[in-house]
Amino acid sequence: MSSIKNVLYFQSGLGVLANMFLLTFYIFIILCHRPKPMDLISCQLSFVHIMMFLTAGDIWLSDLFESLNIEKDFVCKATFYTSRVMRGLSMCITCLLSVFQAVTISPSTSLLAKFKHKLKKYIICAFFYFWSFNLSFSSSLFFSVGAYNNMSDTNQMKVTKYCSHFPMNNFIKELNVIVSTLRDVFLVEVMLTTSVYMVIILYRHQRQCKHLHSIRHLRASxxxxxxxxxxxxxxxxxxxxxxxFIISSTSVLLWRYDPVVLTVQKFVVNAYPTITPLVQISSDNRIINVLKNLWLKS
Known part of the structure; x- marks a missing residue:
């Protein structure tokens, strides 16, 4: 079990460093240059992912709060609430990233083309809406989550070192499940729809370029x-x-979180915020050029 936890610490450390690098880079671009709308989204996503790592279960902030002798119930509610808000924001901003790129590459004859000139305005409005919705929606966690204790184990489900889920009113619980499921399904469907749309556009573009014998230009696009x-x-x-989703649903239905299953779930949850900055760094020519210059100077 200790070796698995070491893997989680390594994953978290790598994710935090990569996202911190990206966040610093995009803040510099936003303050000192003319940022692209994509830079605003990526900056926000990097910040959200850093917060996800810092509030992930038994790692980072939980251990820090314990050393400061802060009340465990407050630690539990604060970290669990922040973690859930950040996970919701990660999904919303990833969806926004997909929609933004679909609008950006849409041909001038499409219905999406009219939104191109107001993308920055729409992005700022979307950020405000995403933060407001996720902060308010996750507020129910203050009542359903609390510090773990050794009494009445059958009435609580331990989900982290300090936190447990407590039984809720059936109506409120079902309402939360329905709303969160509808939100997630809607966002995933939007992501998949825009992804299919982008694949179709790329395929058509490739065929046109082949027809015009300029496939080299397409590869450099x-x-x-x-x-x-x-x-x-x-x-x-x-x-x-x-x-x-499958792990969480199974655990909630059985009202039991096995420690190994919980550790696997943490690894899965942290996989996306770890991979995302590495993919972005390797695909952004501006960042690659900065790293090359730093390497040459050293």
């Missing part, structure tokens, strides 16, 4: 590289989401 990167991230996110 920044739009194509960005689209392929987002498609990869969306597919990976959807796969990780459904694995997490």
């Amino acid at each position: 920044p739009e194509k590289r960005a689209t392929q990167t987002i498609l990869l991230l969306v597919v990976f996110f959807v796969v990780m989401y459904w694995v997490d």
Whole structure:
């Protein structure tokens, strides 16, 4: 079990460092250069992923709060609430990333083309809506989660070192499950729909370029590289989401979280925020050029 936890610490450390690098890079771009709408989304996503790692179960902040002798019930509610908010934001912003790229590469004759000139305005409005919705929706966790104790084990389900789920009113519990499921299904469907749309556009573009004997230009297209990167991230996110959903649903139905299953779930949840910055770093020419210059100077 200790070796598995070491893997989680390594995964978290790698994820935090990669996302911190991206966050610093995008803040510099936003403050010192003319940022692209994609930079605003990526900056927000990097921040959300850092917070996900810091509030993930027994790792980082939980241990810090314990050393400061802060009340465990507060630690539990604060970290669990923040973690759930960040996971919801990660899904929403990934969906926004997919929709944004679909609008960006859409041909001028499509219905989406009229939104291209107002993308930055729509992105800021979307951020405000996503934060407001997730902060308010997850507030029910303050009543359903609390510090773990050794009494009445049958009435609580331990989910982290300090936290347990407690039984809720059936109506409230079912309402939360329905709303969260509808939110997740809607966002996943939007991601899949925009992904299919982007694949179709890329396929048509490739056929046109082959017809015009300019396939070399297509391979060098920044739009194509960005689209392929987002498609990869969306597919990976959807796969990780459904694995997490199956684990969570099974555990809730059985009202039992096996420690090994819980550890596997943490690894699955952290997989996307770990892979995302690495994919973005390897596909952004601006970042690659910065790293090359740093390497040459050293």
